[in-house]
Amino acid sequence: MTELSMTELSPQLLLYIATAACLFAIGVYGFIVGPQTLRRILALNIISAGIFMLMVVLAYRGLANGQARASPDPVLHALILTGLVVAVSATAFALALLGRLKQTQASPEHQP
Amino acid sequence: MTNSAEQLSALSILLSSLLLLVGLFFFIAGSIGMLRFPDSFSRLHAVTKADSLGxxxxxxxxxxxxxxxxxxxxxxxxxxxxxxxxxxxxxxxxFAKTQQDKA
Amino acid sequence: MAMPTQGAVFIRYAALGAAFSLCWAALTGGRGWWFFLPLCLLLLLWCYWDKLSLPPVRFKAVPGFLLFFCRQLVLGAWDVAWRALAPGKKWAPQWQRYDVSMTQPASQRLLASMVSLLPGTCAVNIETGQPDVLLLHVLDGDADWRSGVAALEQQLVKLLCNEQRQGSTL
Amino acid sequence: MSLLLFDTALCLLLLALALASMLSRQLVNAVMLYIAFGLMMALAWARLAAPDLALAEAAIGAGLTGALCFSALARQQLDITAAALSWPQRLWPATFVVLMLGGILAALLQLPSVASPLVAVAQAELINSGVSHPVTAVLLNFRSWDTLLELVVLLLALLGALPVAPAEKSATSWSLGLSWSRLLAPMVILLAGYLLWAGASQPGGAFQAGVLLAAGAVVLRLNQQLNWLSWCNFWVRLLVVAGIAVFVLVALLALWLTPANVDAVWLSWPPLLAGGIILLIEVFATLAIASTLTLLVVGEPAPQHNRTESV
Structure with missing residues (x-):
């Protein structure tokens, strides 16, 4: 496990790794370009989906090579599970902040 | 699962494949209906009925x-x-009806 | 409104518990009953607190109703699949109204949900009035949809005991 | 071969949905596409042998995120359409992103294809963990620090969101939706209980059960049910804190129960009691996650606060 060479990843793994990287890139693009704040929050979620997907693929590595008695990496799965719940709570927090922002932006115009 | 699949008789495999194909047919028909039908209400018809039977x-x-x-x-x-x-x-x-009435 | 007797209440909750245990058995393959017991108690308490229970049905009418419903389901799906796949326009969407004779709001909601699986009809709204009116979207206004809805309503009246009484929670 | 075909279709669908969600002009469409993307993501995780994540993502993607984003959309004006961006405004970020993507891909292709050594370690230690599902063992035994701190993060997010939560729009609920959600409530509780039970030996556990319960509770709350489930209620506050409190208490108890000749380690369970301890923690963690997420998503009506502002 010491060598860090170009190893032969199976085509399925390559496909999913490429998808994860592309999801990350799409999220970054949306985060830069997206004019509305809600879209940027969605973009952050897509970035996190890409990263989670990369971690899932890393956990899946052993299975894809057909090693005997292989199982996906439970440590990574547990980390992602924690990350998922934290991500949704962070999204909720961001959306609450966004809602308050809209309210305060809207209120001075209505008040005389 | 593999054991029971091997024990299945040819007749039940045939029946099961037939049922799966029928289900597939209704899913495809529902999807085509969703693309072809003119308004959102008609599309709902296609999706609900065909997909539940499929x-x-x-x-x-x-x-x-x-x-x-x-x-x-x-x-x-x-x-x-x-x-x-x-x-x-x-x-x-x-919901679609209320939106339509509003507009 | 007559209060149900103690025995009827017991039977109702026993049936509910049986339904829950059937679901649990299906989920787990018949294992883990030690965990299910407190869970079932919690579920029954929830149902009691939320006043949920099984709708009282006439058991004699159940097979006939199931047969009718399955037949209508197949007919409805076939109808819409044929219209979707056949060349040319096989549809003439219309708005139609149907006078509901059932009085219970719960039964009316059940009827409206089931109408969406019938050939050619899709329920949109129940307008309360004298009598209550079911607003329907009909895929083909020229087809005979009214008899199908009437037959379903008749079957439902046969099935549900409480069409005249109160206390249904569905 | 057919599996590779399925993978390709799934990956293309994922990318298309994400791209469409980012590029669509209407915000409503973006949110809807994002929900579809979340569902497809659950499918991808089931494919990649991560059923725990698929369960959690299905409940989050289909239930919570949809409710969150749509209630956020309802608060702001729906008719905001983004102004069309000029070409340079699109081109420069795109070139930057493509360059970055190339770098990331070049780095990722260096990854070794062997599994990490942690898999074997986790498998070997599974006997002493009290459960037979490795993910649950990692979450609540080997790395229970993560789970404890994650509960703290959830609580912090809730505490941060409560003071800024904007006033709820008074929504009308239809009687059909109301009765349907009430009918589904026992089903959701049963399923959450099943997931909690299954976590010991199969995919499932406190997170999935908590998220599922939260999704059910959010639907009920949006239909004006469960009005007691608010931060004003003392018992609900207790429920929210209960996850962390029980976790810490159990950890102290385990520390106290450790025999004198063994090194006492914080947050490690004696192997004999581990199964019961994990179940106890999971039950309260489920309730805490469910109530916290529900309060986070639905927000707080905060009537008196609102009145002072409008005066």
Whole structure:
């Protein structure tokens, strides 16, 4: 496990790794370009989906090579599970902040 | 699962494949209807009816392979999907109708 | 409104518990009953607190109703699949109204949900009035949809005991 | 071969949905596409042998995120359409992103294809963990620090969101939706209980059960049910804190129960009691996650606060 060479990843793994990287890139693009704040929050979620997907693929590595008695990496799965719940709570927090922002932006115009 | 699949007679494999194909047909028909029908209400018709029967047919086809509890679970899933399909169809239609009346 | 007797209440909750245990058995393959017991108690308490129970049905009418419903389901799916796949326009969407004779709101909601699986009809709204009116979207206004809805309503009246009484929670 | 075909279709669908969600002009469409993307993501995770994540993502993607984003959309004006961006405004970020993507891909292709050594370690230690599902063992035994701190993060997010939560729009609920959600409530509780039970030996556990319960509770709350479930209620506050409190108490108890000749380690369970301890923690963690997420998503009506502002 010491060598860090170009190893032969199976085509399925390559496909999913490429998808994860592309999801990350799409999220970054949306985060830069997206004019509305809600879209940027969605973009952050897509970035996190890409990263989670990369971690899932890393956990899946052993299975894809057909090693005997292989199982996906439970440590990574547990980390992602924690990350998922934290991500949704962070999204909720961001959306609450966004809602308050809209309210305060809207209120001075209505008040005389 | 593989054991029971090997024990299945040719007749039940044929029946199960037939049911799966029928289910597939209704799913495809529902999807085509969703693309072809003129307004959102008609599209709801296509999705609700064809898909609930299609799923039922696929569930029936899969039932040849499972044991008793798995079959019960499949049946339960089908009932839930059908009920939620018809309820959400009605809610969607009502929402679309109120939007239409507003506009 | 007549209060149900103690025995009827017991039977109702026993049936509910049986339904829950059937679901649990289907999920787990018949294992883990030690965990299910407190869970079932919690579920029954929830149902009691939320006043949920199984709708009282006439058991004699159940097979006939199931047969009718399955037949209508197949007919409805076939109808819409044929219209979707056949060349040319096979549809003439219309708005239609149907006078509901059932009085219970719960039964009316059940009817409206089931109508969406019938050939050619899709329920949109129940307008309360004298009598209550079911607003329907009909895929083909020229087809005979009214008899199908009437037959379903008749079957439902046969099935549900409480069409005249109160206390249904569905 | 057919599996590779399925993978390709799934990956293309994922990318298309994400791209469409980012590029669509209407915000409503973006949110809807994002929900579809979340569902497809659950499918991808089931494919990649991660059923725990698929369960959690299905409940989050289909239930919570949809409710969150749509209630956020309802608060702001729906008719905001983004102004069309000029070409340079699109081109420069795109070139930057493509360059970055190339770098990331070049780095990722260096990854070794062997599994990490942690898999074997986790498998070997599974006997002493009290459960037979490795993910649950990692979450609540080997790395229970993560789970404890995650509960703290959830609580902090809730505490941060409560003071800024904007006033709820008074929504009308239809009687059909109301009765349907009430009918589904026992089903959701049963399923959450099943997931909690299954976590010991199969995919499932406190997170999935908590998220599922939260999704059910959010639907009920949006239909004006469960009005007691608010931060004003003392018992609900207790429920929210209960996850962390029980976790810490159990950890102290385990520390106290450790025999004198063994090194006492914080947050490690004696192997004999581990199964019961994990179940106890999971039950309260489920309730805490469910109530916290529900309060986070639905927000707080905060009537008196609102009145002072409008005066």
């Amino acid at each position: 799923l039922g047919s696929i569930v029936a086809g899969l039932m040849f392979y499972g044991d008793l509890w798995q079959n019960l679970l499949l049946l339960l899933i089908w009932l839930l999907v059908m009920a939620s399909g018809s309820v959400s169809c009605q809610l969607l239609a009502r």
